[in-house]
Amino acid sequence: MEGPWPRAMAAWWWWMSLLLLGIAGCGGVLQVHGQVDNLGFISLDCGLPENAAGYVDSTTKLRFTSDAGFINAGTNHNMSSEYITPLMGKSWHNVRSFGGGAGARSCYTLGPLVAGLKHLVRAKFMYGNYDGLNKAPVFDLHVGVNYWTTVNISNANTPEIYEIIAVVPGDSAEVCLVNTGSGTPFISALDLRPLENGLYPMSNSTQGLVLLTRSNFGPTDGVILRYPDDPHDRFWIPQSKPTEWSEISTAKRVHNMEGSSFDVPSAVMQTAVTPINSSSPIQFTWDAEPSANVPDPGYICILHFSELQPLPVNALRQFYVTLNGQLWLGKGLTPQYLYTNAVFNGIPSHGSHQYNVSLNATTNSTVPPILNAIEIFSVLPTTGITTATQDVSAMAAIRGMYKVKKNWMGDPCMPKNFAWKGLGCSYTVSSPPIVTGLNLSSSGLSGNLSSSFAGLKGLQYLDLSRNNLTGSIPDTLSQLSSLTLIDLTDNQLNGSIPPGLVKRTQDGSLTLRYGNNPNLCSSGNYCRPLEKQKNSTDTRSPSVIIMDSPLSQTDIYYGIPMVAVLVILVLSVVILCIKMRRQGRTSNNIKRQNEASITRSHSQNNKGHISLRFDNRRFTYSELVAITNGFQQVIGRGGFGKVYQGLMEDGTQVAVKLRSESSDQGEQEFLAEAQTLAKIHHKNLVSLIGYCKDREYMALVYEYMAQGALDEHLNGKDNNQSILTWRQRLRIALESAQGLEYLHKGCNPPLIHRDVKTSNILLNANLEAKIADFGLLKAFNSNSDTHVSSARVVGTLGYLDPEYQATFQLTNKSDVFSFGVVLLEIITGQRHILKDPEPTSIVQWVRQRLACGSIEGVVDTRMHGDHNVNSVWKIADTALKCTAHNPMQRPTMTDVVAVLQDCLEIEVAHNDVNAGIYLAGSGGDMNGYGRYDIDTSSGVS
Incomplete structure (x- = not known):
């Protein structure tokens, strides 16, 4: 086909097929209303009355079925x-419109789904002058x-x-219609279809695929296949052009191999x-279809081939594929007989107003090229930040229980201009938004x-x-x-008022109005009134429950007699002092025991874990x-x-980590790090040579790491340092x-x-890289533990797992989040944390940059493009999975190591790779190409 392939042509095919075949359905009545059928499909006739039969x-x-159960607006x-015809599909007869008080955003919630799986979502619209405005x-x-x-x-x-086609991160998919001021949004029908995650590998957690066209070449009946x-x-x-193309077909089955x-x-x-002309391509x-939101869309084109004719022994069908004149593959392509193969560009194509794909026969070919089907997609970044998973689930449950209407659709806090009415949200640098305030006053709640x-x-x-x-x-x-x-x-x-709330009101941390x-x-015992003090000049806020109306300035106090309060306070102080003295003696004993345990010998325990003898050298302060x-x-x-550089008597260079008097870390962290390093050994963990515990002086002596810390190389602290190559960074x-995988999987208990x-x-x-600084190391009590609870959150802002910050529950997925930031x-x-110009988490910064659809917007420019774009995309995708808000959606360190x-x-094969173009077979071999093999000029990599 020559010339542009406009959307109007595709629309014409839709319309003709709908008129002739009524593909949206006009069959018998189904008496059962269902949300998800046994295929996992959701098919909604939007605007069909709620009480109407499916x-x-x-x-x-x-x-x-009716869409009424999936949305509460419209x-x-x-x-x-005048626009309805006898053969028109039934779902086109009506629409759901979101005018009046529907708000700027109206969202369908499609589910329940399996979180993290890939889905196809299809929205259909036909105006039909339903509102009479024409x-x-x-x-x-x-x-x-x-x-x-x-x-x-x-x-x-x-x-x-x-x-x-997109990955749905949660247990439901939200499809939202947004009023932009150019007319009232409406919708005719909405479909959702689950897909195996192995399909369309270009669609992942960071990008979706928006369909431009999907065409079937050669059919003569004009039927849309579905x-x-x-x-x-x-x-x-269906696509055909009788003046330029010959149609060929077979009645035999064309196979897709497993995978x-x-x-x-x-x-x-x-x-x-x-x-028709065998010498023509x-x-x-x-x-290209740019928009204000996506000014430079990137496109992926997938070509599907299969040989349908058994060619003579001396015949050859071989052709090149070019995009805008650029060769996709280094050598000719020969389709397999009755097996599906495909070629597609793994890197989205950008920057052109028009794209031209050409299939040209090679000089050795005796028959012309063949094309069975194509799919063309634009790439959609799906990196928008969402509200914390736990808050989304809680708000969805509250909405469902109280049937809240308002504008409670879509994500509760994001985007900011669509945040739910009555919600206060906190937007911080290093973590997803959380709900901090909820005002449901006068909302008709019951139950x-x-x-x-x-x-x-x-x-x-x-x-x-x-x-x-x-x-x-x-x-x-x-x-x-925080309440x-x-x-x-x-x-x-x-x-009565629960004891926990009474205690909170008495200590002044909570105001309760009831x-x-x-x-x-x-x-109950928590509701006995105390006569309100009159003519009191004390204006301090009492630490008791407050009972008033929202607008009242008069408080009624409840509690217990003041004399009793004073007696309790005195007794509490005495008991506390006694307890603190006992704890002090116990703490001193524990410290001495811990210190002594450093030099203690350990044998293999009954679980097979070896606690190695800590025979590292003990230094005196004068030796240091x-x-x-x-x-x-x-x-x-x-x-x-x-940390100081040192040189031992035998010429070995060491690093001496000396505790300062002003350090927040004390003996506990020192002993933890010393004991841990004595017991664990891995090539990617910094080795401990010795320690010092000499009066008030404490120090750890490590192996010397001559090239310093990774951040110095990445952030350019030393102008004389050479820039790390992408291969060095990957290694x-x-x-x-x-090293982290060893801590999580190779230690007993896990660390x-x-x-x-x-x-x-x-x-x-x-x-060579090694993990250092084990002062904050935490061990599971047993291998069966799911998390470790901590009394306080420790770590570094910008690397902290938001779930850990919110719940104080620590898992190895907290390390995974931090490593994603790395x-x-x-x-x-x-x-x-960047200044952009306000402090911004690198996670948020990368997600926003990837919204432009190009990885080059985030790659370190100092590498001067010397990297394989596919490997960078894959690492970026892995990093964003590691920093997922929900810990359950993060990979393990074993998964990360494999990626x-x-x-x-x-990257090792990068110099031999041709343009990042993939040749994908549907399983079997095609001229020596595997399913994801990358063609090179010298052969198959």
Whole structure:
């Protein structure tokens, strides 16, 4: 096909097929309303009344239901009768419109789904002058918090269909229509189809694929192929051009081998086209479709081939593929007989107004090129930051329990201009947004107080006044450590105030308002009134429960007699002093025992774990003075103190980490690090040579790492240092990951580092990487533990796991999050917190930059492009998975090590790789090419 391939042509095919075949369904009535069918499909007829029976599509036999159960906004409308034809599919007859008070964003929640899986989402629109205005609107579509596309309805009788393939991170997919001020958003139908994660490998957690066209070449019947011919219900538009192409076909099945990347239906691959003039190429073009949100879209084109004719022995079909004149493959392509193969560009193509793909026969070819099908996608970044997973789940449960309408759709806090009404959100540098305030006053709530409020760990104020809430107040609210105000006035609550809340109000950390609840405090010991003090001049706030209406300035105090309070306080102080003296004696005993245990010999325990004898040398302080030449050369600084370079008697260089008097870290951290390093040994962990515990002086003596810390190389502290190459960075990342993997998997019990960062990754003279600084190390009590609870959050801002910050529950996934930040620093050469111009987490910075669709926007420019883009994309994707908000969605360090090993192999072969173009077979071998083999000029890599 010559010339541009406009969207209008695709729309014409849609419309003709819909009119002729009624593919959206006009079959029998289905009496059962279902959300997800046994295929995992969701098929919604938008605007179908909630009480209307669903129906089965007569062509596909798929079940369609009303969309009412998936959205709580919008109104139903029928299309103008002049646009309805007898053969038109039923789902086009009506729409759901989001005018009036629907708000700027209206979202469908499609689910329940399996979190982390890949899905195809398809939205359909036909205006049909349903509102009588005869003015087609323009509005935006979002998937989750990410921009998807702009819906631009060209006229009243033209259908518009939009499709995206994306990974859904949670247990539901959000599809949102956004009013941009150019007309009222509406929708005709909405489909969701689950896909195996092995399909469309270009779609991952950081990018989705927006369909431009999917074409089936060669059919003569003009039928759009979809389910059941395609088990994934993709639409394959027929394409033919009798003046230029000859159609060929076969009745034999065309096979997809196990592990196919695209799983193209046999019915699609059974037809193809070849040029009528055997010396002419097969050509097609498409125009770029930039928008304000995506000014330079990147495109991926997938070509599907299969030989349909058994060629004579002396015949050869071989051809080149070019994109805008650039050769995709270093040598000719020969399709297999009755097996599906594909070529696609792994790196999205950018920068052109028009794209031209050409299939040209090689000089050795005796028959012309062949083409069975194509798919063209634009790349959509899906890196938008979402609200903390735990808060999303809690808010969804609260919304469901109380049937809250308002604008409670989509993500609760993001994007900021669409945050839910009544919510206060905190937007910090290094962690996802969290809900800090919730105002549901006068919202018509009824029923009990939901336990889901306790899931909002960052909640600071909760206003549920002037509703019709019943039941008792849950004590779980007292566990919200950030909560400072609860307003429950004017409800129908009963029972007594829970002890936990009483304690919080008495210590002054919480204000509780609960006036005008007639049945509250009718019994129990926490509700006895105390006569209000009159003529008091003391204006200090009492540490007792406050009971008033939200606007009242008069407080009624409840508590216990003041004399009793004083007696209790005196007794408490006496008991506390006695307890502290005992703890002090115990603490001293523990310290002496810990110190003595350093030199203790250990044998193999009954679990097979060997605790090695700590026979490292013990230095005196005077020896350290001599080794360091009076602590002359400082080579590092940390929370423990300064690190000095030293030279031992035998000429061995060492690093001496000396605790300073002002250090926040004390003997506990010192002993922890010393004992740990005595017991664990790995090539990617810094080795301990000895220690010093000489009166008040404490020090650790390490092996010397001549090239210093990784952050010095990435951040350019030393102008004389050479810039690390991408291969060096990959190797450093791999070795660091192996060290962490050993702590998580190779130690018994497993260990968590808790302070993984680039300044704690040291490099020796050969640039071999080793993890250092084990003062904050934490061990599981047993291998069966799921987490370790800590009394306080420790680590470095910008590397801290947000889940750990919120719950104080530590897992090895906390290290994985920190290592994801390290990977992003390795890719970008930027610090973990940037000034952009405000302080910004590197995670957020990378996600925003990737929204442009190009990895080059984040890669360290000092590498001057000397890197394989595929390996960089893969590491960036892994880093963002490591920094996922939900720990369950993060990989293990074993997974990370495997990815880094693969990428290092890709980089080693980088000099021989041709343009990053992949040749993908659907399983079997094709001229020696494997499924993901990369063609090179000298052979197959």
